[in-house]
Amino acid sequence: MKEPTLLDNVFERFLRSTQVFRNREVLRHDYIPGNLPHREEQIRCLGEIVAPVLKGSRCSNVFVYGKTGTGKTAVIKYVLNRLADKAREFGAPVKICYVNCRLAGTEYRIYSSLCNAIGVKVPFTGLALGEVFDRLKAGLDSRKLLLIVILDEIDALIKMRGDMLLYELTRINEALHYSRAAIVGISNDLRFKEFLDPRVLSSLSEEEILFRPYDATELRDILWDRARVAFCDGVLVDGTVDLCAALAAAEHGDARRVLDLLRVAGELAEREGSNFVSEEHIRKAEKRIEHDRIVETLRNLTLHSKFVLCSVYLLRKAKVNYAITGDIYNIYSELCDQLELVPLTQRRVSSLVNELDVIGLLNTRVVSMGRYGRTKKIRLSIARSLIKKTFATDDRLGRLISYAPRCLAEISSGRS
């Protein structure tokens, strides 16, 4: 008989523990529920816009915008899935193609997704953009289809590549004789319209639908809807759902975030072997999500940004109240020397400090110290322990975390 391993024990405990989730998939971002509370108006509006395709006419282009987690993608997928069902029922030649522009990345890949959706084969690469577009038009016309193209995160594409693709797509019907295409553009950025050519804008925005953020009451309804399916009966203690909703409402009414919060809280309860999810679990989940976000951000920094952050860390460790650009640059250069790397210029390091400020790892403020010049006061805005823990696992940075810079004594004598 084999001895049970550590992992066997983990699995055993999991299987024996009381069940928290009935169906945790319901809490994932990509799950499309059968009911979308507080989006009835948008559903009806989009439904009315796309309905003409059931009678063989082209529908208007639609421009949908709203912040992340306001239900744009879910509503559109929901409505167009239903439309596709109805179209099959009535034998209408409708084809729907969903493309996430940010994930697709290039115009070529977007065209090639559209080609694949209507059954036109194109190589992964190698063709001129114009050629792929021509094949799309030819393929579309020969199949006599009503194509609805959903371009999600369209703002990401425009910012990266300009609006050429949208210009071509909004004019595609001029080149078609037997088919018609309509575009549903989805944008997270409300100012995105400013980037568009007026001709593209007027064509794309034949109809517009706005998704405003959910408030706490609406988030609570959404959450209850999902929670009833996701969790076993009696698992959610009174007040947990309300707390989740309140926390997320305070941060721009993002429904995705609230679902994450509840899922992670449930997982924490599950691991503890608890048979209910309490407010305590929600608080822990919030900390866990924030912790994971910071660790992920730290890991993904470039080497030099890590060095800059490490310099601020070392200053803070030496009890220096605040750092200024010059100090940080001195320590940073010393760290580079240690690893035999050529340091970047102070100008560049100053930009890196700004970037670290923008992503919330540093807190900076431009100050004038009179005769002693104008500079920037820089502080850490995350816990020192988090940096230590994350960088300790890195070969090179692990050494630097415990390094004592020579210039530190001079700095700390002047400013502790």
Place this chain on the structure above:
DNA sequence: TGTCCACTGGAACGTACGGCTT
């Protein structure tokens, strides 16, 4: 009131690289 410090941050430019295009 003018000087001076220690930068800030904009602009122009160079280089490397990945991916598109022919």
Place this chain on the structure above:
DNA sequence: AAGCCGTACGTTCCAGTGGACA
């Protein structure tokens, strides 16, 4: 395969800045 192009990353240069200090 090779050229082209856009982008990211970085450098160099420099005008501008706010307040202590003489």
